[in-house]
Amino acid sequence: MTSEDVEVVVIGAGQAGIAMSEHLGNAGIPHVVLERARIAEKWRTGRWDSLVANGPAWHDRFPSLSFDSDPDGFPAKDEVASYFETYAATIGAPVRTGVEVTSVTKNEGAPGFRVETATGTLNARYVVSATGAFHTPVIPPVVPAGTGVEQIHSAAYRNPGQLPAGGVLVVGAGSSGVQIAAELRASGRDVFLSVGPHDRPPRRYRGRDFVWWLGVLGKWDATTPPLGAEHVTIAVSGADGGRTVDFRDLAAAGITLVGRTRACRSGVVEFEDDLARNIHAGDANLLALLAEADAYVERNGLDLPAEPEAHVLGPDPACVTDPLARLDLAEAGIGSIVWATGYGQDFSWLKVDAFDGAGRPRHQRGVGAEPGVYFLGLPWLSRRGSSFIWGVWHDAKYIADQIVIQRGYAAAYSHAE
Template sequence: MSEETEVVVVGAGQAGVAMSEHLTAQGVPHLVLERHRIAERWRSERWDSLVANGPAWHDRFPGLAFPDVAPDAFASKEQVAEYFVAYAEKIGAPVRCGVEVTSVRRHAGRPGFRVETSQGAVDARFVVAATGPFQRPVIPPVVPDGAVPAQLHSSGYRNPEQLPEGAVLVVGAGSSGVQIADELRRSGRRVFLSVGPHDRPPREYRGRDFCWWLGVLGLWDAETPPQGAAHVTIAVSGARGGHTVDFRTLAADGIELVGMTASHADGVLRFAPDLATNIALGDAKHLELLRAADAYVERNGLDLPEEPEAHVLGPVPDSAATPRLELDLAEAGVTSIVWATGFTTDYGWLEVDAFDENGRPDQRRGVSREPGVYFLGLPWLSRRGSSFIWGVWHDARYVADHITTQRGYLAHGTTDRPGAAAASRQN
């Protein structure tokens, strides 16, 4: 005999907890199945010194503030994980930890799905895939195994002491890459940082955090990314109290910048001649946001201190003016490569017709083309803010509303079904 419920939510990170809150508020019976612990990726798949990239007043759910973090401070990864544990307890989320979902298949001849797990089967009318975008680390097949003593993804990096003695190449200049490179440099390592296309917002401008600026300027609500920018990384940091990432500063502090990592042969890495271009494009986006902020201040007559010096960028580093195009790993003493090159999704367990020809979820605002299947926690699910803590909460509300509406349709004319009358009343 299998267990039965209306909704199975797969994953108990920020997306799964948010989904549970809205389903509970609408009286929808559900289970949240988590193969590890609540917010496990924050605990075991991030480096030791990681903090949230947004201030505590912003990167949270509406119903609970961080208990031991000042509003303008940045919560540590442990504080973020414990926040979601506390939130799940606060809302009474029916989370079952240590339960891995191995497959989801549609029932034949009747509505709903059979959810197979490591602890037995569950039959559900709806399934929400809340496993997020950070499922499978991506390491480009550039440098063969054995070319250096250690190669690892940023999700496997913990601290400088973990790596063998020697120089380190960090590939990827988003938030993870720049923070790891800076930490390694501060530990006394020689560090090379491979810089690709990126967005570089100011950490703070005119007394307001960039999260505030994106909010008042309506940029969090952008529904589609600019052309070609769906996967562009954002270089911003909450480390050491928060600061604007500036590749000039990183270079001045001793990190050698190189372009995108292109190829490897006979112990030599080759880089694209795009470093100056990537820095210039990041600078242009940085200045564009400053100008938009200035216009907003003037338009609304706000009394915020001017910062004309923020618009003045120094000369590009020498490493960008005359970029290194090759690096002999042994000659440079490089013993480790940290790949801060992102993740891909892994929905091998979800055996339904909910994906496009490239294996990506075919969905709109989390509602997939497979009736009864939903996605949550993905970048640009409904808007720019979708993959952030506060953004996923709002996306979950939309998905919960959709599920409740569908329950009402399914309940029509079947009042003998348990819970059907309640579902009808909610619609």
């Protein structure tokens, strides 16, 4: 087994790791980026076949490189993966693929960390965890394994043909859930969509994409989520050229909306009595943003065409006014359940004093509680935009600056000796 001294080890070569490498390289800081698979592997194999970016190409990118496609379009997942591969080559990022980090431990009685991999050991003065937060797919223990339906997480879903015959219950109505449900319905499946609390921005309004509105209204810079909305999903999609997600449209297409999934007894799934409340709260979120946008246009005298029809919501569909309280899976012909229920964090390999009792990173804008350890790519790391492509780039710049500062202190100590 080999041993190597490196000043900074960055773990993960997705959007966070590549952004980190750029800023470290610009600062002249020696580093390596370790990736257990390939660059941007989750974009390649960690999502369904038809996935596209949720933001337009002009926005969801790093500042110094544009996508080759339509700036207002939504790049396909393979295009996004190629973008990061090209970017890494352009900046000369020292990425080592096929290298899995098995543990990181603090050196005893000395600065720095011991980074263990399957191919050898690295001694690093600083470690940046650029693995993000979406590590372990979460399937709530609601439906017993012996119920007779196939259960998969959205991370394992690829296309409708992958699933067994029959209808599908999709649990979770964020970006993944609504897109998967729509695709399944378009393939001819009977689909039930379990809808929880969500934000529902317009895809476009008055000729501008919602990412533009969140920017000019200062919402990307919010430093903490609204109270009680820490885990609220966002129902937005770039699929089919991008359009505003309206659950009424999904119902009109034949999808049966149901409340949050709470239990399953003897093959019968039970739902919370919260469907209308969740739908209407999403509507309120939409209308509030439209009102803020209108006020911004008026205040700044912008020549953006009014769009009064966007404020008009249709009547609630029957599945909302008279919702199902339970669903007999066999009787309804349900052959599978897709759980679009998010991910858990797994930092078990990072054996340092930088976590709370629940295993969550303790940090300030990515600067870990353990000196010399940094986190990048976490939701709300510094602001609302932190887990987005462009947001992680700016967070990486801040972390690189902090490493520069710490290097200065270390150099001053060595000089004093």
